[in-house]
Amino acid sequence: MTQTQTAERPDLRAFASLNSADAIELLNTFELDEAVEVAARLPLERAVAIFDRPELQRAGELIAALPEPRATALLEGMADDRATDVLAELDEADRTRLSGTLRRGTREALGKLMRYAPDTAGSIMSTEFVSVPADWSVAETLDHVRRVERSRETIYAIYLLDPHTHALERMLSLRRLIAGEPDASVRSVAQRTTPVAVTPTTDREEVARLIRRHDLLAIPVLDESRHVLGVVTVDDVLDALIAESTEDVQKFGGMEAVTEPYLRIGFLAMIGKRAGWLSALFLGEMLTASAMQHFQDEMAKAIMLTLFIPLIMSSGGNSGSQATSLLIRSLALGEVRLRDWWKVAVREIPTGMVLGSVLGVVAMARIAIWQLAGIYDYGPHWHLLALTVAAALVGIVTFGSLSGSMLPFVLQKLGFDPASASAPFVATLVDVTGLVIYFSIAALILGGTLL
Amino acid sequence: MTQTQTAERPDLRAFASLNSADAIELLNTFELDEAVEVAARLPLERAVAIFDRPELQRAGELIAALPEPRATALLEGMADDRATDVLAELDEADRTRLSGTLRRGTREALGKLMRYAPDTAGSIMSTEFVSVPADWSVAETLDHVRRVERSRETIYAIYLLDPHTHALERMLSLRRLIAGEPDASVRSVAQRTTPVAVTPTTDREEVARLIRRHDLLAIPVLDESRHVLGVVTVDDVLDALIAESTEDVQKFGGMEAVTEPYLRIGFLAMIGKRAGWLSALFLGEMLTASAMQHFQDEMAKAIMLTLFIPLIMSSGGNSGSQATSLLIRSLALGEVRLRDWWKVAVREIPTGMVLGSVLGVVAMARIAIWQLAGIYDYGPHWHLLALTVAAALVGIVTFGSLSGSMLPFVLQKLGFDPASASAPFVATLVDVTGLVIYFSIAALILGGTLL
Numbered sequence: 001m002t003q004t005q006t007a008e009r010p011d012l013r014a015f016a017s018l019n020s021a022d023a024i025e026l027l028n029t030f031e032l033d034e035a036v037e038v039a040a041r042l043p044l045e046r047a048v049a050i051f052d053r054p055e056l057q058r059a060g061e062l063i064a065a066l067p068e069p070r071a072t073a074l075l076e077g078m079a080d081d082r083a084t085d086v087l088a089e090l091d092e093a094d095r096t097r098l099s100g101t102l103r104r105g106t107r108e109a110l111g112k113l114m115r116y117a118p119d120t121a122g123s124i125m126s127t128e129f130v131s132v133p134a135d136w137s138v139a140e141t142l143d144h145v146r147r148v149e150r151s152r153e154t155i156y157a158i159y160l161l162d163p164h165t166h167a168l169e170r171m172l173s174l175r176r177l178i179a180g181e182p183d184a185s186v187r188s189v190a191q192r193t194t195p196v197a198v199t200p201t202t203d204r205e206e207v208a209r210l211i212r213r214h215d216l217l218a219i220p221v222l223d224e225s226r227h228v229l230g231v232v233t234v235d236d237v238l239d240a241l242i243a244e245s246t247e248d249v250q251k252f253g254g255m256e257a258v259t260e261p262y263l264r265i266g267f268l269a270m271i272g273k274r275a276g277w278l279s280a281l282f283l284g285e286m287l288t289a290s291a292m293q294h295f296q297d298e299m300a301k302a303i304m305l306t307l308f309i310p311l312i313m314s315s316g317g318n319s320g321s322q323a324t325s326l327l328i329r330s331l332a333l334g335e336v337r338l339r340d341w342w343k344v345a346v347r348e349i350p351t352g353m354v355l356g357s358v359l360g361v362v363a364m365a366r367i368a369i370w371q372l373a374g375i376y377d378y379g380p381h382w383h384l385l386a387l388t389v390a391a392a393l394v395g396i397v398t399f400g401s402l403s404g405s406m407l408p409f410v411l412q413k414l415g416f417d418p419a420s421a422s423a424p425f426v427a428t429l430v431d432v433t434g435l436v437i438y439f440s441i442a443a444l445i446l447g448g449t450l451l
Numbered sequence: 452m453t454q455t456q457t458a459e460r461p462d463l464r465a466f467a468s469l470n471s472a473d474a475i476e477l478l479n480t481f482e483l484d485e486a487v488e489v490a491a492r493l494p495l496e497r498a499v500a501i502f503d504r505p506e507l508q509r510a511g512e513l514i515a516a517l518p519e520p521r522a523t524a525l526l527e528g529m530a531d532d533r534a535t536d537v538l539a540e541l542d543e544a545d546r547t548r549l550s551g552t553l554r555r556g557t558r559e560a561l562g563k564l565m566r567y568a569p570d571t572a573g574s575i576m577s578t579e580f581v582s583v584p585a586d587w588s589v590a591e592t593l594d595h596v597r598r599v600e601r602s603r604e605t606i607y608a609i610y611l612l613d614p615h616t617h618a619l620e621r622m623l624s625l626r627r628l629i630a631g632e633p634d635a636s637v638r639s640v641a642q643r644t645t646p647v648a649v650t651p652t653t654d655r656e657e658v659a660r661l662i663r664r665h666d667l668l669a670i671p672v673l674d675e676s677r678h679v680l681g682v683v684t685v686d687d688v689l690d691a692l693i694a695e696s697t698e699d700v701q702k703f704g705g706m707e708a709v710t711e712p713y714l715r716i717g718f719l720a721m722i723g724k725r726a727g728w729l730s731a732l733f734l735g736e737m738l739t740a741s742a743m744q745h746f747q748d749e750m751a752k753a754i755m756l757t758l759f760i761p762l763i764m765s766s767g768g769n770s771g772s773q774a775t776s777l778l779i780r781s782l783a784l785g786e787v788r789l790r791d792w793w794k795v796a797v798r799e800i801p802t803g804m805v806l807g808s809v810l811g812v813v814a815m816a817r818i819a820i821w822q823l824a825g826i827y828d829y830g831p832h833w834h835l836l837a838l839t840v841a842a843a844l845v846g847i848v849t850f851g852s853l854s855g856s857m858l859p860f861v862l863q864k865l866g867f868d869p870a871s872a873s874a875p876f877v878a879t880l881v882d883v884t885g886l887v888i889y890f891s892i893a894a895l896i897l898g899g900t901l902l
Contacts, residue, residue: 019644021664055664142629149630156607156626156668174625175607178593179600193470212689213472213506217607217668234685238663241689245696246780252703253776253874254769261786262777263794270802274773275809278848281769282810286817288761293827296754303747306757310739310764310882317765318705318732318875322725325704326713329697335712343714351721358726359733366737376744397729423704423874424769431761 012041020049028057036065039074048077051086054239057264060089063098072101079153080106081126081236084113112229121207122200124240125221125230126153134160134169138189139182145174154233157218160190167226171195173217197222200229204240211237247419248332252325254281254424277422284428288313291435298439302450304378305442308363308389309435315359316396316434317427320404323348324426327408331418341409345402352401353394360390381449388445392438399437400430463492471500479508487516490525499528502537505690508715511540514549523552530604531557532577532687535564563680572658573651575691576672576681577604585611585620589640590633596625605684608669611641618677622646624668648673651680655691662688698870699783703776705732705875728873735879739764742886749890753901755829756893759814759840760886766810767847767885768878771855774799775877778859782869792860799856800849807848811841832900839896843889850888851881 015023015038027035027050039047039062051059051074063071063086075083075098087095087110099107109127116122130152132141145155158177160170170190180189197220198207211219211234218231247257256273258265265273292299292309299306327344330336336344367386370376378385404426408418443451466474466489478486478501490498490513502510502525514522514537526534526549538546538561550558560578567573581603583592596606609628611621621641631640648671649658662670662685669682698708707724709716716724743750750757778795781787787795818837821827829836855877859869894902 019647019665053666146630149626174629175600178625178629179597196470208689212686212693214470215504215686217685234668234689235663235666238659238685238689238692241692241696242663242784245692245699246784248696249699249703249780250773250776252700253772255773255776258777261784262781263787263791263798267798267802270798271805274770274802275806278766278769278773278806279809279813282762282766282813285762285765288765289758289817292758292761296758299757300754303751306750306760307740307743307747309757309761310743310886311733311736313761314736314739314768314875314878314882315729315733317878318729319725321704321873321875322706322729325701325706326709329700330713333693333697333712336714340714347714347718347721351718351725354722355726355729358730362730362733366740422772424765424772427765427768427878431765435761 012038015042016046020053021055024050024053024056028055032058032061032065036062040066040070044070044073044077048074052078052082054082054085057261059086063087064090064094068098068101071098075102075110076106079126079128080109081113081124081153081230084110084123088114116200119204119240120200121198121202121204121219121221121232122229124204124207124236125200125232126236127230128153129157129159129218129220129228129231130155131159131161131228132186133163134185134187134190135163136186137182138177138180138184138186141172141177141186142182145177154218154231157216157220157231158186159195159220159228159231160186161228165225168195168197168220168222168228171220195220197226198232199223204232204237205244207232208237208241208244248328251417251420252328252422254278254422277424281424281428285431287432288435291432295435295439298442298451302385302442302446304385304450305388305439305446308392309438311363312389312392312396312438313431313434314427315356315393316400316430317423318400319352319355319397320400320407320426320430321423323401323404324407324421324423327405328419328421331408331412338409338412341406344405344409348401348405349398352398355401356394356397357390359397360393363389363393379450381446384445384449388438388442391445392434392441395437395441396430396434399433400426403429403433463489466493467497471504472506475501475504475507479506483509483512483516487513491517491521495521495524495528498525503529503533505533505536508712510537515541515545519549519552522549526553526561527557530577530579531560532564532575532604532681535561535574539565567651570655570691571651572649572653572655572670572672572683573680575655575658575687576651576683577687578681579604580608580610580669580671580679580682581606582610582612582679583637584614585636585638585641586614587637588633589628589631589635589637592623592628592637593633596628605669605682608667608671608682609637610646610671610679610682611637612679616676619646619648619671619673619679622671646671648677649683650674655683655688656695658683659688659692659695699779702868702871703779703873705729705873728875732875732879736882738883739886742883746886746890749893749902753836753893753897755836755901756839756890756897759843760889762814763840763843763847763889764882764885765878766807766844767851767881768874769851770803770806770848771851771858771877771881772874774803774852774855775858775872775874778856779870779872782859782863789860789863792857795856795860796853799852803849803852804845806852807845808841810848811844814840814844830901832897835897835900839889839893842896843885843892846888846892847881847885850884851877854880854884 149155156174158172162169172190176189196214218233220231221229250257254277258273364386371378371382407421412418600606607625609623613620623641627640647665651672669684671682672680701708705728709724815837822829822833858872862872863869
């Protein structure tokens with residue numbers, strides 16, 4: 001990557017020497033009109049390879065701005081799942097205009113794909129796969145594969161169809177095919193088990209899970225009558241996984257997931273993605289103000305108590321965010337199931353108590369040192385104050401760990417993605433309760449002395 | 452998955468009907484001794500397929516507990532990168548014992564692999580790949596591939612070596628090979644460009660990035676003299692990506708990354724992973740106590756002010772965590788580079804101001820409503836108090852967004868992984884500053900009235 005970072009803008013000859021990935025990276029840095037010019041003048045095959053990659057930014061704008069014949073040639077040349085994504089970026093007018101120029105077959109294929117919701121198998125599948133009747137011979141099939149090779153996104157998974165119903169019967173990997181006896185039937189060399197498959201509406205995350213789970217290079221997408229509509233290949237899934245983990249981190253950070261690169265998101269769009277959750281959390285956090293109002297007499301009597309409020313509250317939020325991050329992933333990876341919630345609770349309570357005690361000891365030391373070293377005077381009852389803070393920490397960190405670990409379960413139980421649990425949300429959840437725990441313990445320990 | 456969740460424990464016949472993934476899932480739920488018994492009695496080929504998968508838990512314990520001949524047969528049969536991982540799980544004694552029983556070739560291959568650090572290309576690569584002299588013909592190569600097919604982890608990428616130096620010359624995909632003329636030389640049908648490759652010490656995350664960037668099914672691992680040591684396949688990379696995003700979420704949650712499944716981590720190990728960061732954050736957060744001590748006269752004079760401290764501080768932390776989650780991913784995906792830091796800063800400042808203003812308006816409304824509806828009396832200067840809170844929110848949310856977005860840059864600049872920036876860390880960073888901003892604005896606005 002580095003060489004392109006610093007590279008002078010090259011003429012087309014220099015472009016030819018770059019591999020697609022580098023060419024795309026460079027193109028992304030160009031002004032739109034310059035990028036259009038390059039896209040128009042590159043050799044077609046080269047341009048297709050570049051437009052075929054999701055890494056190419058502004059693909060829609062480029063296609064729309066290109067001379068129509070070139071735009072059409074590109075769309076015809078691209079993998080149809082990618083072409084669909086690009087068309088989807090266009091405004092209605094351009095989409096209709098360009099679709100009109102496409103070959104009938106292509107137009108119909110893209111039309112079908114465009115009907116599937118984003119993030120579903122249907123929207124990321126390719127309809128360019130290899131399928132043959134299950135009663136063909138290895139030799140026949142190999143010939144067929146050789147002929148269609150160039151026009152298929154993958155040929156490593158070959159789908160054997162029932163000769164009459166054309167429903168999917170078996171999957172045959174290219175490696176098994178070439179290892180097979182030429183005159184054996186493909187059925188005899190194919191996988192024994194029914195192929196793992198998905199439907200067009202399967203979520204891309206689930207598709208990724210299945211491909212990974214069964215070490216596949218591609219997974220077929222079937223309709224109700226088990227006809228193969230298309231295939232999702234492992235490289236589509238890689239991109240999907242990257243996108244998913246980006247969304248997960250952003251949601252965990254307490255905002256709506258954004259799909260465009262940071263520097264390309266509009267200012268207002270950015271505000272929109274963040275303001276919603278921020279305000280929601282703010283409203284929740286307002287309860288702390290009400291709680292504090294409720295305890296203001298205690299605070300007035302012992303201003304000392306207020307000094308440790310942020311410290312104690314944040315510790316609850318931090319332990320909660322730790323527990324949440326742990327459980328979000330355990331649930332996503334299926335290491336922990338919904339029904340295991342109590343096993344987790346049984347672990348988190350003692351964990352929280354130990355962690356809280358650790359912090360409690362540190363806090364008592366802090367207060368004792370400041371007091372005895374004369375850095376600050378917490379008054380005659382400073383040891384009781386220290387005890388209150390320590391006890392509160394044990395209670396709040398335990399509560400934080402418990403609620404933080406249970407939140408993902410609750411979300412999944414309610415049918416939400418556990419990954420929509422966010423660190424700020426957990427913190428807010430714990431803050432209010434934290435205050436109540438703190439002042440209750442204070443009333444208990446300091447009643448009659450400070451309070 | 453569901454059917455195995457609820458399935459009664461089946462005898463071996465039932466086992467035979469499950470696919471590997473389901474069999475593994477079931478095996479993971481067994482007691483160790485039961486799992487050992489199954490592993491000992493399954494058909495060898497079946498057992499190998501199961502042990503070959505990283506999803507199988509306790510693989511080391513199982514191998515160690517199995518009768519030696521079966522353990523040896525399994526290790527010989529498994530992909531050698533996986534066998535290495537399993538041996539690594541054993542204690543010194545068992546490792547030496549079992550290595551001793553392996554064929555010389557296998558023992559040497561595993562010995563080499565074990566020398567590479569975890570999370571490097573060397574540690575996840577397989578040495579079972581296909582390579583041929585670049586001057587062979589397509590037919591010769593195809594025959595060779597057919598012969599060695601069963602013993603290779605992948606045959607979809609074929610590596611062409613210089614006939615004399617045996618250094619890597621070109622990469623040839625199986626699809627191009629089968630499409631080629633039988634008597635053409637493989638060199639003539641191979642890729643024109645120099646193959647993308649890595650070294651044994653390349654980080655697995657970088658390997659994943661390259662495989663994804665160039666849409667590869669496998670990437671060769673080369674030594675200094677460009678000899679092929681092994682290949683990393685796309686399915687190894689899928690596993691690596693999953694592991695990485697787990698680590699990222701956990702680090703962002705404010706703890707050390709854990710590799711074992713939640714329910715298998717020892718209690719003390721779990722404490723260890725969490726106590727460190729929690730205490731570090733606690734020490735940082737202690738500064739809030741000092742800051743509050745510093746402002747205690749103000750608080751004593753206007754207890755009103757303290758009521759909003761948690762509310763204001765958490766808002767700073769939340770906006771910071773949003774910005775951090777955005778930038779961590781943008782940097783990881785290369786959408787934003789280190790040198791773009793100022794572009795980000797220039798965006799985050801106005802973003803923070805707008806977000807802060809939104810919250811400010813909400814806060815003023817809250818105070819006004821409570822005051823006018825007589826729910827709570829903030830005193831004669833309540834409108835000044837409302838103004839103070841609103842102004843503080845603008846300042847703190849702006850500061851939060853800015854510092855939250857800059858933190859990943861700072862970490863990368865210092866040579867750390869930007870993903871080690873955590874939500875709790877950002878919150879702590881913002882809390883102390885938040886207090887100072889709040890009380891400074893208060894002094895400004897309320898000086899002479901409340902203060």
